[in-house]
Structure formats: structure tokens, C-alpha cells
Amino acid sequence: MIMDIQHYLQDKRQFINDYLPSFLAEKSIPGLLKDSMLYSLQAGGKRLRPILTLAVLDAFGKRAEVGLEAACALEMVHTYSLIHDDLPCMDDDDYRRGKPTNHKAFGEAIAILAGDALLTFSFQVIAGSHVYSPEQKVSLLSILSEASGAEGMVAGQAVDMESENQELTLEELQSIHERKTGRLLEASVLFGAVLADADTEDFARLKAFSRHLGIAFQIQDDILDVTGDSELLGKQAGSDENNFKSTYPKLLTLDGAKAELAHHIKLAKENLREAKVHPVILEGITDYIVSRNH
């Protein structure tokens, strides 16, 4: 099954990679700004968020293609957040996925503006879709703005920075991750549910599924930082340790973190199986999250 899932992920990733730049193609965006937006949009990555949206549609037996615009909007928001997080006054990273970060390539001003523009564009893509109903658009835009804003992703980054070099409790660590990465992963799953016209019960189950999936994703990230290969990670393994960052392995030991990971994977799958969907692909993605090496 892992091999099939690899194939599925590769297939969908290619689909996303092909379409992402096309949204900007005919827009009259100033040259440098457009180059900067495309540079980060095309820097690769797992495309986990858009793939989740497409996979949920598949799980409901709907055409995954329907989710394309919404899925690409999610990747734009994710990309904007990486550009801003990498800035010198934030995490001050010079490399991302083995390439110079956006501000290293284009300067800080253009990097900030490219992030602003990608965030704004994500809303434009959804609002301007010719595929979704006004009601679906409003649901998607509510979910996206709540997940990525002052109570969601931006809050996570703000608290993460405030608490740098501080010892965190497991609860505090979880709360940061829930907002910094969890909410947008949740939104990715809920996007699929909205576009599949899921009923209230399935919506709630998929929300619970995505919450545990998000926590599992972050635990595996922290584990990889301890055990992973720098080249595959595209950043220095052990960098969290060197940055005095609170991580799951540090708070729970490596074995403890692996047990916590298994616990959340189990809960994710339980919630998934209770929903009226074909669970196979989403289960496969869940397993992939544990087994990935970057």
C-alpha cells in the first residue's frame, strides 16, 4: 500500500505543480514581484495541503479536479507563511528546500510583498472561481481566513517567536503547533469536505481526523530533526536542538515522542473510519506521514 500511496502522492503533486504557476500566468504583475512569487511557489515541497483536499474529494467519490482551485489557494497561503517566517526578523533562515530563501534571492522588501500578494491571491482565486457556488466560496473563505489569521497560523508564529529559548510544557508546545501548522492542515481536509457537500457528522469526524493528523505531522517533523538526513530534509538536521527549540523528543524522549505519534495516528484513523468515506487513500496519507524521511 505504501508504494501505491507514493504513486498517488506523486501523481497529485505533479497535478498541483503543473497548475500552481498557471494562476499567475496572465496576470499583469510587476516583473520582480511575479518572479519572487513564482520562485517560492515553484520551490517544490510535499504539497501535502492541496493533496489532502483532493484526497478528501476522492474519499467521497467525487472528482478530485473540482478541488484544484481551493487546493492551490491553500498552497499559496502555505508558501506565503514560509516566506514571511524565513525573514531575518523572524526565523532568519537562508535556505529552504536546499535553495536560498526568498529574501536571500529577492531582498526583504520584495519577499514581504510576495508573501502579502500570495496571501491576497489565495482569496482572489477562491472568490473568482467559476466552479464553486457562492455558498461554497463563503465556507472556504471563512475556513481559510480563520485558520490562517490572528487566531490561527499567524498566532502560532507570534507565540512561537515569543517563546523562543523558553522551556515549554507539552500543552504549550501542542498549542503552538496546533495554530502554526495544525489549523491549515485542518482547513485542507475541511476544504475537501465542503466541496464534497459532506454532512455535519462527516464534517466533524474529518475535523477530528485532521486535528490528530496535524499533531502527528508535527511530531514526525520533530523526530526527523533528531534522526533525519540533512540532505533529504533540505536543512541542517539537529537545527531545532541547536536553536534551543522545544520539541516533542526533548519533552518526551525520542521513544516517548514515537509513542505519542502512534497514539495520534491511531486516533486519526479511528475518526476517519467513522466517516462515510472510502478511507484507503487518506489512511495511506496518514501512514506516509509517519514513514516519510523528509
Added chain:
Amino acid sequence: MIMDIQHYLQDKRQFINDYLPSFLAEKSIPGLLKDSMLYSLQAGGKRLRPILTLAVLDAFGKRAEVGLEAACALEMVHTYSLIHDDLPCMDDDDYRRGKPTNHKAFGEAIAILAGDALLTFSFQVIAGSHVYSPEQKVSLLSILSEASGAEGMVAGQAVDMESENQELTLEELQSIHERKTGRLLEASVLFGAVLADADTEDFARLKAFSRHLGIAFQIQDDILDVTGDSELLGKQAGSDENNFKSTYPKLLTLDGAKAELAHHIKLAKENLREAKVHPVILEGITDYIVSRNH
């Protein structure tokens, strides 16, 4: 009439000032981030954008209160753009409206995040409104994202920065202003038209009205920089001159800029009078733009 308009503007400004912070009141936003958002939201200012939305509703004989959420969303976008524009890597301003700029008060990281959060929140407020229909929301969100994104306001700032210290033609100058400030002023007028269910003809006339109003606004800004009082402006008069910035007075002489201003005011009013609205208040706002001293 000027006195009446002053009263109208003051009244609406108070209305906006009272409501703007309330949107954040019950949100669970991390303390410093929330303080930073409120700091800039409550820093005062003319509130011209939200007032335009309310005034257009008045002009159509509708209740201005209907426009409140949309109007506040516009002011959030405007506020975010000021925070990011003031950053050291952009315009590097230490003061705004006589107070330290956001990054001077909260540091660069929180300033960037507060801007990101305000931008995101503007979409959330509209998408989550209990007043607007899904169709109206989608129209508002399309207008707002297009006006403020990579083809609009962000594009204007990018080109403005690229062309710093360069001699611009009048056409280039106009094109920068049209995107940097004009598009959001246009959106403010169109917001009112959407919420008043304006027909296609009135929509087009108000769009033309707002375009000329936006240009007039910018010309007056440039004139004030030459002739104005630093204390009233909240910044050093003559700062454009000192920054080698291209301005209307520099390209056209002061008298030429005043003539150009009168020309656009005339065109704005002509378009306004062709729309099926009560033009008095919007005419008054147009006159205010020429007569304002800050």
C-alpha cells in the same frame, strides 16, 4: 456645505472608530499580536475608505449601517498596508500620524505579523458577516482581493520601491498611484455600490467617479507635501522633496498640479452626477479632498 460635510465626516469617523476595535474584542489573539493590531487600527486617520462605502450607501438612500463590516474590512487592509510600507526594508518610517510606527513600538516581527493578521482578518470579517448574502460577499471579496493584491496595491508598492530615486513620467507616476492607493479607494466606492445593489450602469459610473477621486486625492497629497504644515500632516512637510520622490508638483509645477487636480475633480463630479444617486454627500467628500490640509 463644507461645514456640513465636516460634520458628516466626523460623525461617520466616530462610528468607524467605535466599531473597528470591537471586531477583535472577543477573539483569542495572543496578547502582543492583538496589541500591535489594535495600536495601528486605533492610530486614527481620516477613515476615508470606510466613510466612502457608507457615503455611497447614503447616496443610494440605503442605511449606511449595512456597510459597517465591509467598511471596517477596508480600513483593516489600509492599516495593514501602512504597517508593512513603514518597515525598515520598505519606506523605513519611524513616525506615522505623529506616533511611532508599528515596528518601532512592537518590533519588526510582530509588525509584519500584525499586518498579515489584519489583511487576513479583513476577509474573515466579510466572509463571516451575518448581514450580507453569499453573492454580495463573493463580490466584495473579489473586489477587495483584486484591488489589494499583486495587480493592485501590492503591485503599486513594489513598483514604487523599484523606481525610487528615478525620474518618472507623468504616466508612470499615475500608474503607481492608481495601484498603490487608487484601487483601494475604488474598492471603497464599489463596496457601497455592491451593498446597494447598484445596476451595471451606476456601477460603471461610480467606478469612473472613484478613479478620478483617487487621482485627485493623490495630487492633493503631493501638493500638501509642498505647501502643508508638518504638524497637521503628522510627518515632515517636504519629505517627498528630500527623498527625491517623483510628485505631481515636481513633474507639472505647483500650478500645473493644481490644474490637474481641478480637472480630475471635475471629471469625478460629472460621473457622479450621471449615476442615479443623491450626489450631495459624495460631492462634498470630493470637495473635502481638495480643501483638506492634512
